[in-house]
Amino acid sequence: MIPAAFDYHAPTSVEEALRLLAESGDDVKVLAGGQSLLPVLKLRLAAPEVVVDLGRIDALRGVREDGEALVIGAMTPHHEVASDPLVQQHALLLREATRTVADPQVRHRGTFGGALAHADPAGDLLAPCLALDAEFVIAGQGGTRTVAAADFFQDYFTTAIDDGEILTEVRVPKHTGWRAHYEKFSRVAQQWSIVAIAVTLRSEGGTISEARVALTNMGTVPIRATAAEQALAGVAATPEAVAQAVAGIAEGTEPPSDLNGDADYRRHLATVLARRAVLAAAG
Amino acid sequence: MTRITMTVDGVSYTDDVENRTLLVQYLREQLGKTGTVVGCDTTNCGACTVHLDGRSVKSCTVLAVQADGHEVRTVEGLATDGELAPIQQAFHDCHALQCGFCTPGMMMQSLDLLAENPDPTDEEIREGLEGNMCRCTGYQNIVKAVRQAAGTGAQS
Ligand SMILES: Cc1cc2nc3c(=O)[nH]c(=O)nc-3n(C[C@H](O)[C@H](O)[C@H](O)COP(=O)(O)OP(=O)(O)OC[C@H]3O[C@@H](n4cnc5c(N)ncnc54)[C@H](O)[C@@H]3O)c2cc1C
Ligand code: FES
Ligand code: FES
Numbered sequence A: 001m002i003p004a005a006f007d008y009h010a011p012t013s014v015e016e017a018l019r020l021l022a023e024s025g026d027d028v029k030v031l032a033g034g035q036s037l038l039p040v041l042k043l044r045l046a047a048p049e050v051v052v053d054l055g056r057i058d059a060l061r062g063v064r065e066d067g068e069a070l071v072i073g074a075m076t077p078h079h080e081v082a083s084d085p086l087v088q089q090h091a092l093l094l095r096e097a098t099r100t101v102a103d104p105q106v107r108h109r110g111t112f113g114g115a116l117a118h119a120d121p122a123g124d125l126l127a128p129c130l131a132l133d134a135e136f137v138i139a140g141q142g143g144t145r146t147v148a149a150a151d152f153f154q155d156y157f158t159t160a161i162d163d164g165e166i167l168t169e170v171r172v173p174k175h176t177g178w179r180a181h182y183e184k185f186s187r188v189a190q191q192w193s194i195v196a197i198a199v200t201l202r203s204e205g206g207t208i209s210e211a212r213v214a215l216t217n218m219g220t221v222p223i224r225a226t227a228a229e230q231a232l233a234g235v236a237a238t239p240e241a242v243a244q245a246v247a248g249i250a251e252g253t254e255p256p257s258d259l260n261g262d263a264d265y266r267r268h269l270a271t272v273l274a275r276r277a278v279l280a281a282a283g
Numbered sequence B: 001m002t003r004i005t006m007t008v009d010g011v012s013y014t015d016d017v018e019n020r021t022l023l024v025q026y027l028r029e030q031l032g033k034t035g036t037v038v039g040c041d042t043t044n045c046g047a048c049t050v051h052l053d054g055r056s057v058k059s060c061t062v063l064a065v066q067a068d069g070h071e072v073r074t075v076e077g078l079a080t081d082g083e084l085a086p087i088q089q090a091f092h093d094c095h096a097l098q099c100g101f102c103t104p105g106m107m108m109q110s111l112d113l114l115a116e117n118p119d120p121t122d123e124e125i126r127e128g129l130e131g132n133m134c135r136c137t138g139y140q141n142i143v144k145a146v147r148q149a150a151g152t153g154a155q156s
Helices: A014-023 A037-042 A078-083 A085-090 A092-098 A104-109 A112-118 A126-131 A226-232 A239-246 A263-282 B023-030 B086-093 B103-116 B122-128 B139-151
Strands: A007-009 A028-031 A050-053 A063-066 A069-073 A135-140 A143-148 A153-155 A166-173 A179-185 A195-204 A207-216 B002-008 B011-017 B049-052 B055-058 B071-073
Touching (some): A014 A050, A014 A135, A014 A166, A078 A092, A078 A104, A092 A126, A104 B055, A112 A166, A126 A195, A126 A207, A179 A263, A207 A226, A226 A239, B011 B023, B049 B103, B086 B103, B086 B139, B103 B139, B122 B139
Parallel strands (some): A007 A050, B002 B071
Antiparallel strands (some): A135 A143, A135 A166, B002 B011, B049 B055
């Protein structure tokens, strides 16, 4: 299948991209890696009149340090995030999660910012960003604003990015040396998460001192497991103790029921995967 | 229409294309390079895999205009002077194809995998090929072929 016809612009700066978005009216789409958008256009589930491609804006690509933050450009492809030494050092959880996204070809094209802007509830980068307290930098004609992860993900496929705005970068507070694990459950290769658990933690002598935990695909937006985080602090990393600390992790969640499993099944999965994820992270 | 220039299998081409033209469609319909095939509409099967600036991509999910100014390598660029490349020879030797439809994509992705990891385990080969589907389900021999190719240093 071939997309419906559209006008195409490939700006080389954020300012130019914002101007093009402003001039293009309502029916315009931003194109990043195209790994979600192009399949949608091919199936004609969307048929924008104008496409603004961010692929030639070099300033949006790459990983850098800025004081206490690790800054990841929106157009950094998944495979670069997954192999970046700064990410490994300061936000290992992002590396672990990014490695599970799709397949190698999709990871060569798909971008960090694209996956987050797309905000598929089954997407694997949302929960890790929430667990790490990431901040989202959004540029618009009126200037730039920064949105906390908890406010960025608003609903199913809906974020704080407004029409005419662009996600430029994500600022992740450094979690230097924290251990991490992303436990993803899917039925076959190259698949989206049925449920997944993102964990990053610090431990000393077999005891967990601090943990951050978030859930993928257990609702319309990623969920931070604050109670489990508190219960894990000071706990010995043994199967029994960890199972007890995360036993209530699915309480109050309203996960979807679909062909992959109903809500009860997902709640059960979440508790099992959380135990595995914490134990794997604690190593 | 937009004018684009790209290098495909070592030859530079300049053409006018519609913005919505997919890279695979440009390769097949405008350049006549039908070695790269289309197996799905959903970016799942990997049959259309080519290299864009040296990395594997699904050419059904890249616009031709996005590849403007870049370098593309297809399965048609593998053999030199009628001599099969080591990866092609390995697929031939190991009977790693049945109907052959997935083979161009499998070989292009295998090369990407071997460039990154010249001596992969069977598990790593299977993971590296997770974006490529063989409808004939001949995965066993495909893994064998990649292993053989690795032994002969086939990274290009
Ligand atoms: C076969 C397959 C399997 C996949 N499996 C997984 C998986 O297991 N886990 C997972 O997490 N993802 C998966 N994905 C999706 C993949 O991660 C995509 O890369 C991602 O969803 C979209 O990123 P992109 O850069 O390709 O964005 P695009 O497809 O270009 O854009 C996606 C959407 O975000 C908007 N957008 C993109 N960038 C910006 C920006 N900077 N500012 C504002 N809006 C923007 C676009 O307008 C569009 O609406 C899969 C994709 C495929 C094709
Ligand atoms: S044809 Fe490109 S992935 Fe199936
Ligand atoms: S050989 Fe037939 S699809 Fe793989």
